[in-house]
Amino acid sequence: MERAVRLLDAGRSRPLPALALALTLVAGGFAAWAGQDWYRAAHDERAGYAAQRDAALSAGEQAVQNLNTLDHRELDRGLDLWESSTTGELHEQLADGREEFAAQVKEAKTVSTARVLSGAVTELDDRAGRARVLVALRVTVEAADGAKSDKDSRMLGELTWTDGRWKLSALGQAPVGGTSTG
Amino acid sequence: MSTTRHHINRQRRRQARESLPAASAASAGRAERPGRAERAERAERAERTAVPTGTRGATAVLKPQEVATAGPPADGAAPKAAGARPRRRPPALVLLCALTVLLGGFAGWAHAKAEGLRSEPARSNTALTDLARTSEIKGQVAKAVDRLFSYDHADPGALDGAAKDLLTGKAVGQHRELLADVRARADEQKAVITTTVTESAVEQIDGDRARVLVYADQSSVATTGKKAATDQKDKDNDKDNDKDKAGTRAAQDEGVYAAAMLAVDVVHRDGRWLVSALDTFGR
Secondary structure (H helix, E strand, O other): OHHHHHHHHHHHHOHHHHHHHHHHHHHHHHHHHHHHHHHHHHOOHHHHHHHHHHHHHHHHHHHHHHHOOEEHHHHHHHHHHHHHHEOHHHHHHHHHOHHHHHHHHHHHOOEEEEEEEEEEEEEEEOOOOEEEEEEEEEEEEEOOOOOEEEEEEEEEEEEEEEOOEEEEEEEEEOOOOOOOOO | OHHHHHHHHHHHHHHHHHHHHHHHHOOHHHHHHHHHHHHHHHHHHHHHHHHHHHOOHHHHHHHHHHHHHHHHHHHHHHHHHHHHHHHHHHHHHHHHHHHHHHHHHHHHHHHHHHHHHHOOHHHHOOOOOOHHHHHHHHHHHHHHHHHHOOEEOOOHHHHHHHHHHHEOOOHHHHHHHHHHHHHHHHHHHOEEEEEEEEEEEEEEEEOOEEEEEEEEEEEEEEOOOOOOOOOOOOOOOOOOOOHHHHHHOHHHOOOEEEEEEEEEEEEEEOOEEEEEEEEOOOO
């Protein structure tokens, strides 16, 4: 009788705490693992690089589109946008040639609208703040008489990190039939 | 004999434990505890006196005495232990449960956070962040485009072979459509069309799928001089002004270049990247 009581007593008091302890340990293990996983995800170097890549691409696409869009009725606004999207040599070129160019467009009375078909980053040096992008562009030019024409452009752009954002520092079209084959 | 004593001690402890909820709940219980301990002691003493009668001689007398001398400190400790233990044990269980829930909750939350971070679109796209894969894709796509858009009238089987090798899914039909005209014209003019990728950039890599933007130049060399030999020979956006002029001179094996741009979707299969879709931007 005594023994039975004692056994029952021992049997009752031990498994529950043991089980609780085991569960706590398992939960602790999960917590440690998940916490570490979270830390690693939050401090992933690739993630920062990927964010820079995407920032460079969207800035590049926007800048290339801006530089291929111009309405003769809103010249100043358009050209201001050109200048704010660029930096370095390209910026100087645009600023220097602004008057002349504005006069030409005013006379031609054209409205150019650009649409980005596709874009991608080829190179990215996030420390030096330089990136190279390819932007496939379709430019629609509306002449003074209302006639519209589409033209596709294969743009190559260079971006430089300036004043806390990516700006276009060089822009050109991919050369055709140049170097590769005779 | 001693087992009886242990049993009694345990019972006493249990009694004290039972009294604890009341003790902790009301301060009046505190006063009650010593009384209970006393009662238990009294019971023990009664047993001790009862024991010698049943057993023999000095040892029998001695033993209880030993116990008796050890008794007071043990009894003094008992209420303390009885007080400390009950306070620890059920709360310890509760604490463990709470800890389990807390840790489990944190684990789940941290996991969700990590997954959330990882599923950000910027991260799931490994273009450029995975340099090895990016250049592998660039290289294979450039080679694939070179083969898929080059055509030699003298060796029409090569293009079919390339199509069989490199295309999958809807790209098969797209490629056939894009090159149908080119083939017909090239056969007619006995032309050789050579496509060379000049620039490419990986837009996106998501696991075993990727999208690549490709700039390519297409040159055609006709061996029979015919007007408009290279007219619209290329598959998409041919904007080369030289083409008509060059066409008239094609007999002299003059090359003519056309600019092309297209986006290529590829899938990774059996260690190779196969073209699954071709996008010429509606041209």
